[in-house]
Amino acid sequence: MRSGKLYWPNTLLKSLARPARQAPQRSPSTRNMQRSLLRLAACAGLFASLCFPSALRSQAASAASFVMVIHGGAGTILRSSMTPEMEKAYIDTLTIALRTGYQILSRGGTSLDAVEAAIRVMEDCPLFNAGKGAVFTANGVNELDASIMDGKTLNAGAVAAVEHVRNPISLARLVMEKSPHVMMVGSGAEEFAKTQGVKLVPPYYFWTDRRWRAYEREKAREDSGKTGAAPDVDKKFGTVGAVALDRAGNLAAGTSTGGTDMKRYGRVGDSPIIGAGTYANNLSCAVSGTGDGEFFIRNNVAADICARVRYSGVSLQQAADDVVMKELVAQNGGGGVIAMDRKGNIATPFNTPGMYRAWVTSDGTITVKIYGD
Amino acid sequence: MRSGKLYWPNTLLKSLARPARQAPQRSPSTRNMQRSLLRLAACAGLFASLCFPSALRSQAASAASFVMVIHGGAGTILRSSMTPEMEKAYIDTLTIALRTGYQILSRGGTSLDAVEAAIRVMEDCPLFNAGKGAVFTANGVNELDASIMDGKTLNAGAVAAVEHVRNPISLARLVMEKSPHVMMVGSGAEEFAKTQGVKLVPPYYFWTDRRWRAYEREKAREDSGKTGAAPDVDKKFGTVGAVALDRAGNLAAGTSTGGTDMKRYGRVGDSPIIGAGTYANNLSCAVSGTGDGEFFIRNNVAADICARVRYSGVSLQQAADDVVMKELVAQNGGGGVIAMDRKGNIATPFNTPGMYRAWVTSDGTITVKIYGD
Known part of the structure; x- marks a missing residue:
């Protein structure tokens, strides 16, 4: 596994997470989240300026086909509850992740490499519920799921x-x-x-002030017998994912998550389930999902979108819309997907108020969106 | 969970498995497998005679639609390597499992109940690689996977x-x-x-002489540096499963397995993956798979068969054949499926030499098959 330094400055990580030696599970910090986000935004902007040529950041839209789409989770993401600093932090990070993947693709790299690299950026960023920013389970630990699939060979790993x-x-x-x-x-x-030389990290690597405070709030609610949705806007749907199409015409998809907060009983959601949260097949499309995992599993969401494209002959947009905006909505299953077919068409439907999402065309034009409008 | 006594006499279990107090992992028995199978065949026959009306066992075939299909795994199952006693034991057990499900359906019970009950019979029988007869992992323990799905609601559990x-x-x-x-x-x-009142069993409940000897053989092969397929004909593919259609027109599917023998690293196969090893949707069909799990996951086998029926409009038989006999074969993925649509059509393709399988029509006519001919 490559060093995270390639994707994210360690100084930024340090600014967002309390070090382990400060006994995270007993006396979590109450530091202001907004200050952290301001730092993140500043760091992300600086990082982008340093690492990417300006040409990549200011190109006009063209007729070029899309080569990569990423998401940082769908959910109750409202403009009214977002500060400018927080919004900028998300936009900057999504941009960095997308550019990391784009750089690989533009140099002739594989869609698999691009998907993995883009997701690593988001895993290393505390903003998203994956890797470093994972939510806590009911037991106060972090349980992580991920999957990746190669549309050319149908090889997959989870x-x-x-x-x-x-x-x-x-x-x-x-x-x-x-x-x-x-x-x-x-x-x-x-x-x-371990057999592959992957260095395991201690549990407190995943400790972040923001997630721990959300855990404590939810724990207090549970202990007091209250039920209902927790106030954290990222609850449930903070998964990250990417789909890409490389120069050789091969699709790939990947998804990574920290799961639902306060989850119990070794619950596994859709993200590591090939066919549910992730699917890629050069004969149809590549999909990564984010949402109410149980509904994504029952509806075989990622593979079903691909099956509709392959067998019904409908467009990618229609297939994705029919599954996400009709079937999932009819079942009250919240969430969204990013999807791409072999022609570089994309679809990014979501039935929640917002979904962190971004895409890039082959000429490097980047679009980042967060809300439903 | 209901008592296993409903489905399998404890005396039979005792005759096939060494009791725990005999320190199974240190001094496994070398008792003759054939003797056990003879006992099993005798017990199964007796059990069937006692529990099921004779009318169920001798009805002629009719034009009635199929209501249930079960499988006990696909693999290198050859007539030349089967003794008459072993063959009879498998046939008798499959018949008991099928009749258990049929009784529920014929009384107006749900396909879910029938699927669960039939699979419990096979889980409680040491012949199959599921429940009691599960193979051992590389660490000498048994790790079990299962899933079930309701085609009416798309509810699923794994x-x-x-x-x-x-x-x-x-x-x-x-x-x-x-x-x-x-x-x-x-x-x-x-x-x-435990929260559901399920009484957990000690690990040695799953210890059987046959599986332990297979484990020891394979362990010895590994320790001596040899590779290649182990001699156990049930290697890899001893999964069990069922699909059913009830009087209300609802489909259900379920699958249960002990996984691959000598498996490592918390490997999970297709059996507990909704969409891969199990899928049911009243809009298309119900499927349970058995085979090389990784290929079943990559190809989203169970859900893909249903998707072909739903979106391509092909027959169940063609959909199942195209996936199992063409796509899986092209990838060298061994295995088979049992599939049923809402009209009661069935398909049971397998690309291995044999697959334990049995089906029953609404008039109670039972057919049991093992080999490819």
């Missing part, structure tokens, strides 16, 4: 319920490429990680 | 890597009906089981 892996998407790729298996779970997956 | 659950199919159903989740893994799933 891990679920790992607790000490910094970049689950890269471990999923190792499962795909270095084992005969598709899916590994729990400590077994981490045992495999 | 468990993976559980080690102390006698009937994983029933735990999968509890996950479906008593939790908001679809999938739970490992100790978390067992923690949930």
Whole structure:
């Protein structure tokens, strides 16, 4: 696994997460989240300026086909509850993730490499519920899931319920490429990680002030017998994902998540389930989902969109809309997907108020969106 | 969870498995397998005679539609390597499992109940690689996976890597009906089981002489540096499953397995993956798979068959054949499926030499088959 330094400055990580030696599970900080986000925005902007040529950041839209789409989760994301600083932090990070993938694609790299690299950026960023920013389970730990799939070969890899892996998407790729298996779970997956030279991280690597405070709030609500949705806007749907099309015409998709907060009983959602949260097949399309995982599994969402494209002959947009905006809505299943077909058409439907999403065309033009409007 | 006594005489279990107090993992018995099978055949026959009306066992075939299909795994099952006693034991057990499900359906019960009950019979029988007869992992333990799905509601439940659950199919159903989740893994799933009053069994419940000897053989092969397929004909593909159609016109599917023998790293196959090993949707069909799990996941086999029926408008037979006999074969993915549509049409293609399979029509006519001819 590559060093996270390639994607995210360690100084930024330090500014957002309290170091382990400060006993995170007993006396969590009450530092202001907004200050952290301001730092993140500033750092992200600086990082982007340093790492990417300006040409990439200011190109006009063209007729070029799309080559990559990413998402940072769907959910109750409202303009009214977003500060300018927070919005900028998300936009900057999505831009960095997208450009990281785009750089690989523009140099002739594979869609698999681009998907993995873009997701690593988001996993290393505390803003998203994946990797570093994962939510806490009911037991106060972080359980991470991820999957990746190659549309050319149908090879796929997935891990679920790992607790000490910094970049689950890269471990999923190792499962795909270095084992005969598709899916590994729990400590077994981490045992495999060690055989591949992956350095496991201590649990407190995943500790962040923001998530811990959300955990404490929710724990207090549960302890007081209250039910209902927690106030954290990222609840449930903070998954990240990417789909890409490379110069060789091959599709790939990947998804990574920290799961639902306060989850129990080794619950596994759709993100590591090939066919539910992730699917890629050159014969149809590549999809990564974010949402109410149980509904994505029951509806086989990612693969079903691809099946509609392949067998019904409908457009990617219609297939994705029919699944996300009709079937899921009819079942009260919240969420969204990013999808791309082999012609570079994209669809990004979501039935929630917002979804962090961004795409880039082959000429480098980037679009980032957050809200439903 | 219901008592296993409903489905399988405890005396039979005792005759096939060495009791725990005999330190199974240190001094496994070398008792002759054939003797056990003879006992099984005799017991199964007796059990059938006692529990089922003779009318059910001798009805002539009719034009009635099929209401249930079960399988006990596909693989290298050859007539030349089967003794008459072993063959009879399999046939008798499949017949009992099928009749157990049929009795429920014929009384107006649900397809879900029938699927669960039939699979419990096979889980409780040491012949199949599920429940009691599960193979051993590389660590010398048993890790069980199962899933179940309701075609009417798309509700689904799955468990993976559980080690102390006698009937994983029933735990999968509890996950479906008593939790908001679809999938739970490992100790978390067992923690949930306890909240539901499921009595966990000690690991040695799953110890059987036959599987332990296979484990020892394979361990010796590995320790001596040899590779290649192990001699056990049930290797990899001993999964069990069922699909059913009830009087209300609702489909259901379920699958249960002990996984691949000598598996490592918390590997999870297709059986607990909704869409891969199990899928049911009243709009298309119900499918349970058995085979090389990784290929079933990559190809989204169960859901893909249903998608072809739903979107391409092809027959169930063609859809199942195209996936199992063409796509899987092209990728060297061994295995088979049982599939049923809402009209009661069935398909049971397999690309291996044999697949334990049986079906019953609405008039009670039962057919049991093992080989490819």
